[in-house]
Amino acid sequence: MTTTRMEAADAFIAKWRGVTASELSTAQSFALDLCRLLDVEAPHPDAEQQYMFERPVTFSHGDGSSSAGRIDLYKRGCFVLEAKKLKAPTHTKGFDDAMLRARSQAEQYARALPASEGRPPFLLVVDVGNRIELYAEFSRSGATYTPFPDPRSHRIALDELREEKIRARLRTIWTDPLALDPSRESARVTREIAARLATLARSLEAAGHRAEAVAQFLMRCLFTMFAEDVKLLPSDSFRDLLLKYADQPDTAMRMLGLLWHDMDKGGFSGAIASEVLHFNGKLFKQPDTLPLTREQVALLIEAAKAKWEHVEPAIFGTLLERALDPGERHKLGAHYTPRAYVERLVLPTVIEPLRGEWSDAHAAALTLAAEGKADEAVKTLRAFHHRLCTVKVLDPACGSGNFLYVTLEHLKRLEGEVFNALDELGYRQTGLALDGERADALGGETVDPHQLLGIELNPRAAAIAEVVLWIGYLQWHYRTRGDINPPQPVIRDFRNIENRDAVLAYDRMEYVLDERGVPVSRWDGVSMKPSPVTGEDVPDDSKRVPLERYVNPRKAAWPEADFVVGNPPFIGSKRMREALGDGYVDALQESWPEVPQATDFVMRWWHHAAALTRQGALERFGLITTNSLRQTYVRRAVEPHLTGEPPLSITFAIPDHPWVDSADGAAVRIAMTAGKRGRLLGTRLDVVEERVEADSNNDDLVVRMTSRVGCINADLSIGIDVTGAVALRANQDLCSVGMKTIGSAFQVDADRAAKLGLGSTPGLEVHIRPYLNGRDFTGTARGIFVLDFFGQDVETLREKFPAAYQYLLEYAKPERNQNRNSIFRERWWVIGHPRQQFRKATAGLSRYIATIETSKHGFFAFVPIQITPDSTLVTIAVENSAVLGTLSSSIHKTWFLAAGGLLEDRPRYNKTTCFEPFPFPIATDDQQAHLRSLAEQLDAHRKRQQAAYPDLTLTGMYNVLDKLRSGEPQTAKERVIHEQGLVSVLRQLHDEIDAAVLDAYGWGDLLPLLRVAHGNDAPADGASRDEAKRAFDEAILERLVALNTERAAEEARGLVRWLRPAFQHPIAQAAPEQAELAAGQGGDEAAAPAAAAKPLPWPKDAVAQVRAVADALAASPVALDADALATRFTARGPWKKRLPQLLDMLVALGRAREQDGRYSGR
Helix, strand or coil, rough: CCCHHHHHHHHHHHHHCCCHHHHHHHHHHHHHHHHHCCCCCCCCCCCCEEEEEEEEEEEEECCCEEEEEHHHHEECCCCCEEEECCCCCCCCCCHHHHHHHHHHHHHHHHHHHHCCCCCEEEEEEEEECCCCEEECCCCCCCCCCCECCCCCCCCEEEHHHCCCCHHHHHHHHHHHCCCCHHHHHHHHHHHHHHHHHHHHHHHHHCCCCHHHHHHHHHHHHHHHHHHCCCCCCCCCCEEEEHHCCCHHHHHHHHHHHHHHHHHHCCEEEECCEEECCCCCCCCCCCCCCCCCCCCHHHHHHHHHCCHHCCHHHHHHHHHHHHHHHCCCCHCCCCCCHHHHHHHHHHHHHHHHHHHHHHHHHHHHHHHHHHHCHHHHHHHHHHHHHHHHHCCCEECCCCCCCHHHHHHHHHHHHHHHHHHHHHHCCCCCCCCCCCCCCCCCCCCCCCCHHHHHHEEEHHHHHHHHHHHHHHHHHHHHHHHHCCCCCCCCCCCCCCCEEEEECCECCCCCCEEECCCCCCCCCCCCCCEEEECCCCCEEEEEECCCCEEEECCCCECCCCCCCEEEEEECCCCCCCCHHHCCCCHHHHHHHHHHCCCCCCCCCCHHHHHHHHHHHHHHCCCCCEEEEEEHHHCCHHHHHHHHHHHHCEEEEEEEEEEEEECCCCCCCCCEEEEEEEEEEEECCCEEEEEECCCCCCCCEECCCEEEEEEEEECCCCCCCEECCCCCCCCCHEEEEEECCEEEECCHHHHEEHHHHHCCCCCCCHHHCCCCEEEEEEHHCCCCCCCCEECCCCCHHHHHHHHCHHHHHHHHHHHHHHHCCCCCCHHHHCCECCCCCHHHHHHHHHHCCHHHHHCCCCCCCEEEEEEECCCCCCCEEECCCCCCCCHHHHHHHHHHHHHHHHHHCCCEEEEEEEEHHHCCCCCCCCHHHHHHHHHHHHHHHHHHHHHHHHHHHCCCCHHHHHHHHHHHHHHHCCCHHHHHHHHHHHHHHHHHHHHHHHHHHHHHHHHHHHHHHHHHHHHCCCCCCCHHHHHHHHHHHHHHHHHHHHHHHHHHHHHHHHCCCCCCCCHCCCHHHCCCCCCCCCCCCCCCCCCCCCCCCCCCEECCCCHHHHHHHHHHHCCCCCCCCCHHCCCCEEECCCCCHHHHHHHHHHHHHEEEEEEECEEEEE
């Protein structure tokens, strides 16, 4: 059988070596032959498209467009295969670039697959007849696919298919790809090892040895077992030593102590008659042994038989901690946190941001290499490698080190990719170490355990964390460097794991004494006993600990780091006192007064990490919390960080995820969150399918997750991102805030206005006009007038209006003379902010639309042109009542509440974010007429009722409207407002306007949701009005953002749907039907080029240039060619020559796409 398979492999290799046919004609034949060689089923199309050639997918692009693609070979749940037939020989730049492009293309295909199918765990990139490259991503968190099994051995040359282990690996990718997840086999081995150690520990403790001494002894034993398995010690030397003296346990322990003494110093060891490396570190400084019996030596020999090189550090620490702790040992059979769970937080918090930097550096290096600047390319890669080797990651509740180890492994994987890129440039890393305080000081600068920092209160767990990191580091060393020994000393005492409290520091702890000087005690918060009544576990009140008092309590400091990631303790707020003691909780609350007391213990970690991130001390943080984070009382600790200045954004979240409580192995539900400074979008993953129980091969309960991008709120809900919406030319030059006088003398009452000549001096009515502020707008006007002599010089003012001149000279000028602004002092007779744009836009109009800048309700109304708005109002220079109707609709209100900011707790209407990007509907003539009629009725109704009842305000009317919609009972005062304002009529008008606006957009399908949200219809069984409102808001925002993108793309092509074309674009001389609300069905294409943004300075550094080009492409609503992209930047010299190469590299790395010479971001 073996001979037949070898012959088949030889035949396959002979057939395909040196084939020169094109990709299209060879890829499928190659894949079919490979299936036969691997003895797996061949592809076959079916209705569900599960396993086939040319699997169709649809790419959705940032500009709202989509395009079709086809996967060369796809097997659902297994792989995406991208095949090429390259002409360039291997080890050439052309070959490397082509394979890089193919990998990026395969990853884009994987991301384009329907969410219901999920992303497959493998990518296969094939150069037909030459090479197969393997990339994997097992966490299913949307992370980057990385070389499998590692960057050194992910490339399979054609001749390597002779090896059965290579064919077996490929066969498994076809048949059971998740079985290749290295954490699965490692988990099985690790469980076995932990069970053996627990048996031995139990035996030693039964013999009377202290638990702490047993733990230290066994940790030295286990590291020695690991050392011999990876050949840091001669093979089987530890086991042979024990076997040799199995019947002389005293001698065995003496010889073992001698071996450990020699391992600490290095040199010849008589215990094993061989040279040993210099291990150093803390582990062997005190090489104490325990007096073992023959039976216990036998148990140690059995433990030494395990495959220690396969131990999984990500779970080993937890299991080892349980094995060595008598109080925890019963939990060994309980669940532990699977590696995949840890990766789901580590990857988005630490690794993916660094991979983003790597992508920039890699693209820059490839660009420099293509320009013949190999030395600069190497320098760029080395600079990133130095960044990678100096980044610090802190877990401030590190336990036994699983988060730190997983982070270390992924940093090493990324480092391997950097080394590959350096190799491809002909560079070999030697002598890069900055100093001797590295794990690999002689072999060059490298990622090592000194970068992984931890704080842990449990001393045993802290010691285990150090061992776990060193085992993981040395495993990676031998995996990637073969049998080459690491530099000596093999392990170092970096003091990177601190054994202390991470949230509370204090001078000392004292016991609380009663009046007799006797310590006061409490239940220990842990010990339980069966209830004599129910048999259930209840607190064992006989197990008591003294009450404590903490002297000078304060916040604990954290060591400097770039990232924080971890899993702080799960203690709910109601359990904190019984678990931690009154003294500790009192000290904690005194030290962290800004954290609400009702929040869980973990929120002190979250709050501290968030504060450090906002201060710029951390780049990002990611923490596990209980899923109560979404509840109101916990959100109070989160919200101030999201709304404060500078703000924090939640960049990643899983609101509800299964987890394993490290305290007792119980299944719990948690939330994951990661944060970064700034106003940014985030990715939220939702677990939509999970298993009830883990199986022997897979501890991960999560089967499938979905992903959404948007603004993540404090309750981890996600909103549609409206911040990316761009200002539309169709709305430009129409919106302005009102005027600001800068000086109280410019505002006068009616009596003063008459004395200055209003009503008796011809022409003065143009300059002294009613002045409207926000309070006037909502209720009865105050009767205030504004003196507005903008456009008049001082001599004309004195000549034509002497009374007004004298008044301003006596009252306004002295006040202006004190102003620091020279313009205000020099032009003392002119109001401070005359809003020339408003004057220009409203010239010739009889009315304009206004709203209050900060208002709970955001109502809009027409204002006669004779009335001047003040700066508390925002104006829209449009007479068309169809525009008023649209602005008054729930559609626009949903938009402006999402797009505008807050002033204190009041929504703020901002012209830049609320009006200018808002896409108005393209209404038919009939739709416009209907909407105009409704809007005129709305405006007239409110004005009529306010005229009849001078004390009636718009705010009062809309407060009652909210009550009507909610179904809440009205107070006596509200019933009066309801009658005076005819608020039921107001409600009906708004309902009809909402329906008309939805119809104009073509979104009538959303009306049932809105009717439920507004209390007009009852919600479906099990639903609520609030749910309907959220669903409506999300759908409206999603559609408006997409429509904004579509309109921006139209405008970039020259089609602008002017809101007031006669004013905004008079050259076009638009027809009347085009001059109104989006009747702009034609718009004007001929003379409306896209507005150019102000050019940015072209960066000097190649890495920054990559980032700038990628950002420019991502920000553009339409694809750009190189010339159009060049207009986005400004610089001297021949800088534009590099643009084509940068664009080419971004396409190769999957950061951009190209079509017909035009580029867009991904």
